[in-house]
Amino acid sequence: MRNTLALILTAGVASPALAASGPFVSLGNTDFVVTLGFLVFIGVLFYFKVPGMIGGALDNRAQGIQSELDEARALRDEAQALLASYERKQKEVQDQAAAIVAAAKEDASLAAEQAKADLEVSIARRLAAAQDQIASAEASAVKEVRDQAITIAVSAANEVIAKQMTAAQGNKLIDAAIAEVDAKLH
Incomplete structure (x- = not known):
């Protein structure tokens, strides 16, 4: 994150200075004023620790997403276990039904x-x-x-x-x- 911020500062400072004509350090040079305003704005952001807050918010969001993913995985695992349980129960019920039918056929034959x-x-x-x-x-x-x-x-x-x-x-x-x-x- 700091590398990205340094790249932005370097690009912001170098571009207006190269494009301006005449003395650069002068309040009459709009490029200097814009660069100075930009640097003050960036300084204010760093003073109030906005990048850290943004990073923290992004980290919190990433943790929230990670916890939601973990919860989703746990729910998926639970659903798969429940599905397997229901499939076992269904097989048991089918086996019982087959046994009942076989017993009924045998009883009918004996009768x-x-x-x-x-x-x-x-x-x-x-x-x-x-x-x-x-x-x-x-x-x-x-x-x-x-x-x-x-x-x-x-x-x-x-x-x-x-x-x-x-x-x-x-x-x-x-x-x-x-x-x-x-x-x-x-």
């Missing part, structure tokens, strides 16, 4: 297998019940056929016996049946 087994048991029970009903109906039909065959046979035997039997033979059979019943009851 389907159980329903299939229950259906097979139910079909077997109904088939057994149907077979029992068929067997019962068959036995009932066989009994009914036997009963009818017996009824027809008794009726046919009754007709044959009635045609071939005489009254004396019938009385003899009745007396034998009574005697047999009497023997079984006593």
Whole structure:
């Protein structure tokens, strides 16, 4: 900063002096008056330490900018850490969702297998019940056929016996049946 100020002073003093004509150190020479005013102005600036204040203000501004940059970096780092955390959480949630879907598929598969087994048991029970009903109906039909065959046979035997039997033979059979019943009851 001081090198720049020295360069400005040298350029300011040398230029008007070289351009002026006649004696330079004279209040009638405007170049001298301007140079003198400029030097007084620069002297006042240095007396009140304006370059130091400007330098200090620039340094303070630079420190403020540096602190804002540091804060921005810290915020960026924090945002990146937060983003990484959210990405981890999202991955965990996706993994949990995949596990839930897999468990649901497995449960559905097990439920389907159980329903299939229950259906097979139910079909077997109904088939057994149907077979029992068929067997019962068959036995009932066989009994009914036997009963009818017996009824027809008794009726046919009754007709044959009635045609071939005489009254004396019938009385003899009745007396034998009574005697047999009497023997079984006593």
